[in-house]
Amino acid sequence: MVTARQKCSRSGVALRCGAATLVLVLTGCGDGHGHGESDAKPPTDPTTRATSAAAVPRAAHSLPPSGTADGATEAEVLEVYGLMWAEQIKAYRAASAGGTDLKRYTAPDVWTAFEADLARMDKERTVMRGDLRHEPEAIVPADAQPPAATVKDCVDASNWQTLDTTTGWRIPPPPGQPARYAVTAKLERVNGERWTVTEYTPHRTRPCQGLSDN
Template identity: 40%
Template structure:
């Protein structure tokens, strides 16, 4: 007979299998060009593993949640690193995205990758992050959760069309620095990014 504890664990595992992406309220972080211009530039942004690292301030030892916040930031950085690997080749295979994000968070990314393959585009350049911080964290909740804020700089990335062998220009009205917010939850001791939302009109 299944105990309440084992039932709860199975429910959580089913939830995790149902989830795993970068749910971005209709437009992915890298699809902002497409949202503003209507072109094939649905998936943009890139970064070498080193350039995806956020500018994280040293842990504040006076903050009792400092260690947990650092873990959240590490997960966020790792998620970005693996996501950029996928955008560079328009393919999630061979990346560790599922280790750091839920299905909900990965859904838009996977849609972007499919459109990229259809359009024959990949990403070059990089995306930079600064002022990244955990704005709130609740470790007492049944499922611990946190909220993050990040200033993204997409001025260094390019969308390259492998069919025409040309770089696709960025729309002239595209802001290159804007805020993004993210949510994270801790499942079975592992922090996972559950959503990532760009705020393309909110310059940072």
């Protein structure tokens, strides 16, 4: 699984969005690939779509905390995080970033980590299938220079599975990985350019029930 970070916030206190790994990302894409098979084959046409990761902020009814950016800035962060997430889902469903814009939204270190994970999947002949959901929240300090944001996310990977493309069998997730796990990320905006995901870290052994658990 990839290690990198990103954040999104909610208008008012923090922008929150629910949607569909990264790592992604991506339960099932970690230790344990190729170790064991389930006793049931997937549908012959495994084309179940992952939920779109586009950030959909929830309305807030209070003013932003002192020292944080306004809701519009936080919405920008949330949008970029959601776009990166959607491209990540596409890449992991194909075990390749080809045809995606994943690189566009990530800093070099994050992109390199994703590339390495996807290359491993391609070598092991595995892809991701099913439905991946998440609940990200971003906080943007008003005085950060360059502008930076932190994202807390709770990923629900209970219906996100690794598929062995040589046998058609689904591979169980690594032992100890909860169905819902925490993810943290960091985004930065340098020289007025678009927000970029500079860190993305799935905490695959840290369970979460929602944002308050991250």
